[in-house]
Amino acid sequence: MGWKEAAAPVLTRMPAVQRPEGHVPFRRKMYWTLGVLVLYFFLTNVTLWGLDTGGSSDLFGQFRSLLAGGQGTVLQLGIGPIVTGSIVLQLLGGANLLGLDTNDPRDQAIYQGLQKVLVIAMVFLTGIPMVFFGNFLRPSPELAASLGGSFSVQVLLFAQIAAGGILLLFMDEVISKWGVGSGIGLFIVAGVSQRLVGGFLFWEGQFPEQGLIPNWIDLALGNVGNIPPILSVDGLSFLLIQGGILGLITTFIIYVTVVYAESVRVEIPLSHARVKGARGRFPVKLIYASVLPMILVRALQANIQFLGQILNSMTSMPAWLGVYSDGSAVGGLFYYLAPIYNRQAWMWWLGGTSAEPWQIGIRIAVDLTFMIVGGAVFAIFWVETTDMGPEATAKQIQNSGMQIPGFRKNLGVIEKVLERYIPQVTVLGGALVGLLAVLANMLGTVGNVTGTGLLLTISITYKLYEEIAEEQMMEMHPMMREMFGGGD
Template sequence: MGWKETAEPVLTRMPSVSRPEGHVPFKRKLAWTAGVLVLYFFLTNVYLYGLGTAGGDIFGRFRSILAGGQGTILQLGIGPIVTASIVLQLLGGADLLGLDTQNNPRDQVLYQGLQKLLVVVMCILTGLPMVFAGGFLPPSPAVAQGLGIGLMGVKMLLFAQIFAGGILILYMDEVISKWGVGSGVGLFIVAGVSQRLIGGFFALPGIGSEQVGFFPSWILIAIGEQPIGSLFGAGLQQVLMSPQFGLIRLVTTIFIFVVVVYAESVRVEIPLSNARVKGARGRFPVKLIYASVLPMILVRALQANLQFLGRILNAQLGSGMPAWLGVYSDGQATSGFFYYISPIQSPADWIPQLAGSAASAELWQIALRVSVDLTFMVVGGAIFAVFWVETTDMGPEATAQQIHGSGMQIPGFRQNPGVIEKVLERYIPQVTVIGGALVGLLAVMANMLGTIGGVGGTGLLLTVSITYKLYEEIAEEQLMEMHPMMRQMFG
């Protein structure tokens, strides 16, 4: 008996959101999407009952990518969902699952059930160390005394809350995917990054922020309320590199917006014609960023999990932790293995003059860290882009079957899925690798130069790309609403 027969009773009984039986009107999709987003923002402001005042965000600067909120019900964010996707993609890429999700409905159900089960497991494996190791979510002694359950009892209460939050965000994502517009994971990232971007541009002290935003800072500089010193000395460094009003951060933010929108429009268009309807023609676009920017979530999540492991080991071993593995200061690795694999998140991480933490490292150590991060992002971006294309049925074989099934063919070629696949193989694999590597390079570059609001290069790339795709999907939905016959033709 194979693993599928053994696991089938469990996987097929995993709770799921039912699919709509017919076409969901566009306005109803928008209503579902808006409702889930409102619930998401509400839950990120519901703080954990029984949480003490100490502790820090274990995800640190990965928070904008992993969504959620520190110390809230959504403490775990989309981390368990992304980690489960990484595991499934690695298993699927090595062909260890033996599931044919393209043609076998039973295997599709098993795959979806396995994904949910893995998310539940990851909620447990991620939540337990946060609560019971390292003091990242310390229990409140007052609550323990008031409830009479002791500190261990409060810890179990904290774990139950963040576990429930992890399950909630799983099904919120599924509701949007089946009943709404776009992807829940993508929308949650956009929501979090957009908040930080708006704060980075317009924040005022005492109104949801301790720092002054970009535009208020320059207004204060213009009226002489915020001195910056000589433009031929330290003042120039402030004007260019300040976390609040640095001009390089503004230029980088605008540059990423422009490059991603341009890259989304760069494509190879393969002509198609309908074999049954004369004169019906179309084009299949193979975009430069064919796999989208979403595989970057997987790369950064893998880095976040490695840093998570390092902080847990440091919290447990303390001074007994081997120096070659990592030396920590204020929760950040300053040398050793975990230092070299930690990503560059801001200019202060590689320019010694901007931060004391960077100044403690030798130049060769900083250069090695930058090289490792660049290699990890470029190579990892390309690899995960290939996995993403294959597991989401965007590869040449699956795409050829979809084109053939819709009644379309490539003019001048036989109406055969194998022929279509050979044509697509000329473009899709190469473009997938190039696009994934390009996105990784852009993310590292944006992190090194800095962005408004400190959202990070990956967060900004994801936000622009997801928003652009959301715009395309909304335009397509509106077109289908206006012309129902097109919906019947394209399924």
């Protein structure tokens, strides 16, 4: 008996959000989506009961905007366990170790059940070290004294973040089945958008910790001292970096580049085999695999840094492996594996880092290699596991009754034509997104949003706009819904 037969009784009975039996009206989809987003924002503001807020540090650091959630809240783990579980599942599926046919309803149920089991396992593997080891989530001394020890408070803390991690899994499933877009994507957009708005309008603190607009107002009113002459090299450098102009320019360039890349495509002409005059086009976009595989690459980097911080808190690591200061790697292997978060991490002439230029060069090279190669590899995995590859796409085209003009109506012929474009475009798009993410991090953005987070937000918002427009079109023309396989 294979593993599928042994695990099927458990995996097929995992709790799941029921799929709608018929067509869900667009307005109801929007209600479900907005309702889940309101719940998400509410949970990110629910502080963990029993947490010593003054002595806890955010383990995810610069990855927080990408992994969503909130430090010290019920959604402490964010989408990290979901993404990590997806990485494991994609690697197993890509290596063909699962032997599952996602077109078979039973295998599909096993696949979804296995995904939930992996996510729950990642909730425990991530949450237990975060709570019980190191100083990442310190229990409240007052509550620990009343309950007879800190261990009881730690159990309570873990129970809360585990419940939040599992709840986020089902919230994502609700949006995927009853709402618009992807839950994970919307949570990332929500978190990054908060930081972007704060980067423009945040009015607390002093220059340059405020938002962009308050900083410019202070500069215009002369409330900032020690400003070099504006027309000098130092003055221009001051305006670009401290004044936030470089971050604004980078944000704008990334926005324009992603929107342009989303519109660049190779269109393969199609015609209906039986209906004369019925024609269409199959678009192969430059970013064919979307920007979502970048979540997997950054999550892998986040887990590597998470491992380093856990080892540093538990043992005394050798210097070649990692040297830590204030919770961040400043030397050793984990330093070179850490992504470039901001300008201060590599502009040594500004005094933001004590590392030598050659060390910074190695770190930049490792980050670029990791993101470009990882982006291409995970893009390939993403395309193959989401039925976007040449074989699966050829089947979809043939099942719809379409064919490529000038070629025989044959599945193998359609697949060969698609193989000329899809694999190459997938690798190129994944590598391009990885390069853009690193460059955005190095130059800085408004609100210190990570480059990957900004790329994801722009791309997800663009696709969400396309999906909303498509849903509205189908509401206006029910016949189109039947053509695309939706029923009433």
